[in-house]
Amino acid sequence: MHYRYHAPATAGFHHALREANALRSETMPADAKFAAAYRDAVRRLAVAWATAERSAKREGTSYLDxxxxxxxxxxxxxxxxxxxxxxxxxxxxxxxxxxxxxxxxxxxxxxxxxxxxxxxxxxxxxxxxxxxxxx
Structure with missing residues (x-):
């Protein structure tokens, strides 16, 4: 398989996504620290997405056979x-x-x-x- 999760930017995105999903809840948490941790995780996810997107645009399809x-x-x-x-x-x-x-x-x-x-x-x-x- 040629999945590029080992590429640093892609791996970083998937890590940030898992982290944000782990903190996600259906309702606004009463615990302010928990809510802040989720907001921070979502911010990291947004940065990781932008980084992965820039990397993908640079790399394009070069990793393919x-x-x-x-x-x-x-x-x-x-x-x-x-x-x-x-x-x-x-x-x-x-x-x-x-x-x-x-x-x-x-x-x-x-x-x-x-x-x-x-x-x-x-x-x-x-x-x-x-x-x-x-x-």
Whole structure:
């Protein structure tokens, strides 16, 4: 697996996220020290997120195997084509290809895609296919 949790910025983000989640509660805590600890943890999380985001933008896809990097670049190109598609059928065809590539990259462990992103890709692809079939 190529997960980059060992990259300092990514590891720092995940550490800060775990820390903030551990202190999270559904109601405002009565204990002022506990509330302050949570606020501090959330501030650290925000800084860690910004640091990880800057690091990711600098690193880009350089950590990927060249074959996987080309596939990801192809998926991005297909997605841009889908956004400018002239017809629902054309859009659906591009999105099917994007979905297929992303599924392969996730299955092979090249990238890690959060469940919400997978769900969003599925939803957009399904809607595009339905729109194409209605024409």
């Amino acid at each position: 060249p074959v996987d990097r080309r596939k990801l670049e192809q998926a991005a190109k297909l997605l841009r084509h889908a956004e400018g598609a002239a017809s629902p059928a054309e859009r659906a065809a591009y999105l099917r290809q994007v979905k297929s590539i992303m599924e392969e990259l996730v299955h092979n462990g090249a990238v890690r895609t959060p469940p919400k992103i997978v769900e969003a890709i599925d939803t957009v692809t399904s809607l595009a296919i339905e729109a194409a079939e209605q024409r």
